[in-house]
Amino acid sequence: MIINMAATMRSLVIGCCVVVFCFERARSALPIVVNTWPFTNATDAGYNVFLNGGSVVDAVEKGCSKCEVLRCDGSVGEGSDPDEDGEVTLDAMIMDGKTMDVGSVGCLRNISSAISVARMVMERTDHTLLAGELATKFAVEMGFKESDLSSNKSDTMFKQWRANNCQPNFRVNVSPDPKKSCGPYQPTESTRLLQENSRNDKGVGYLNHDTIGMVAVDKNGHVVSGTTTNGLNHKVPGRVGDSPIVGAGSYAQNEMGGAAATGDGDIMMRFLPSYTAVQLMGSGMTPSNAALFSIKPIIKFYPDFNGAVIAVNSKGEHGAACHGSGIGTFHYSVKDNPDQVNLFSVKCV
Numbered sequence: 001m002i003i004n005m006a007a008t009m010r011s012l013v014i015g016c017c018v019v020v021f022c023f024e025r026a027r028s029a030l031p032i033v034v035n036t037w038p039f040t041n042a043t044d045a046g047y048n049v050f051l052n053g054g055s056v057v058d059a060v061e062k063g064c065s066k067c068e069v070l071r072c073d074g075s076v077g078e079g080s081d082p083d084e085d086g087e088v089t090l091d092a093m094i095m096d097g098k099t100m101d102v103g104s105v106g107c108l109r110n111i112s113s114a115i116s117v118a119r120m121v122m123e124r125t126d127h128t129l130l131a132g133e134l135a136t137k138f139a140v141e142m143g144f145k146e147s148d149l150s151s152n153k154s155d156t157m158f159k160q161w162r163a164n165n166c167q168p169n170f171r172v173n174v175s176p177d178p179k180k181s182c183g184p185y186q187p188t189e190s191t192r193l194l195q196e197n198s199r200n201d202k203g204v205g206y207l208n209h210d211t212i213g214m215v216a217v218d219k220n221g222h223v224v225s226g227t228t229t230n231g232l233n234h235k236v237p238g239r240v241g242d243s244p245i246v247g248a249g250s251y252a253q254n255e256m257g258g259a260a261a262t263g264d265g266d267i268m269m270r271f272l273p274s275y276t277a278v279q280l281m282g283s284g285m286t287p288s289n290a291a292l293f294s295i296k297p298i299i300k301f302y303p304d305f306n307g308a309v310i311a312v313n314s315k316g317e318h319g320a321a322c323h324g325s326g327i328g329t330f331h332y333s334v335k336d337n338p339d340q341v342n343l344f345s346v347k348c349v
């Protein structure tokens with residue numbers, strides 16, 4: 001259910017844009033830009049592309065780029081959430097719902113503009129996903145500059161984590177005991193049961209909003225989705241999350257809509273929630289219900305999972321759903337008029 005963030009509608013100026021906390025039913029107006037979390041500068045940047053006559057693909061790229069450059073919330077993009085070795089790597093994707101073309105990058109090293117590299121994969125190759133070191137090589141060929149993605153913040157996060165015996169971490173069934181010690185690790189003989197697969201002790205229950213997921217629809221109903229993120233803090237080096245995976249991090253299909261996810265990607269990517277939400281909207285479900293039903297199967301298997309999905313149909317109606325005490329209430333940003341960004345909230349189920 002979409003809820004009110006205030007008893008009466010309130011507006012304030014955040015950065016360059018007017019933000020209004022909304023509570024009425026999600027209306028439809030095109031063009032529209034919708035993104036996860038209150039990253040209103042990104043929403044604004046995406047919508048400005050439409051005002052300047054740009055395409056919906058440009059809108060999603062520019063909107064997501066804005067968060068990479070601003071490091072929205074101090075945690076999207078470079079400079080935060082290092083892996084176990086202290087390195088920051090990025091995941092991103094962009095999907096064009098008109099052509100069903102996709103470009104994505106996973107575990108991208110040393111290139112800060114991951115969403116733009118993803119767009120290059122979409123437009124300059126016949127592939128869908130490039131990963132790691134060789135995705136960096138591709139980016140350099142396409143004219144991107146290499147740079148160190150770490151920062152004082154990520155270095156401090158890494159040092160503190162090491163000082164805390166590398167807690168929490170994502171290792172299981174290894175020795176020494178990963179709940180007590182840093183690596184290097186070796187596999188143990190035994191393996192654990194699914195029921196023991198708690199996620200809250202990994203720190204993923206306390207999201208630091210290190211991902212932006214965006215859906216934009218132009219005035220002709222052309223739908224595009226995108227994501228960009230540094231993934232999860234202290235991830236195992238080489239880890240690729242849900243954000244660059246088609247149907248998991250985001251999905252777009254004209255005449256149906258678009259969706260994007262945020263949260264515990266290792267779990268979410270097993271259920272393709274963005275794909276599910278878009279298909280449900282295609283069969284007539286409201287965006288709010290489509291988002292809700294896309295996360296229900298996840299909850300069944302992982303009752304302590306934390307995550308959220310935004311959904312926008314091709315008419316510009318939107319909704320969201322979330323789960324988990326680590327989020328509680330999920331906020332997302334919408335811009336469907338030149339004057340203001342609207343912030344919507346949903347209580348997690």
Ligand code: SD4
Pocket residue numbers: 207208209210211229230231232240241242243261262263264265266
């Ligand atoms: C991931 N889904 O890599 C991302 C993390 C995220 O807000 O969304 N954080 O698992």
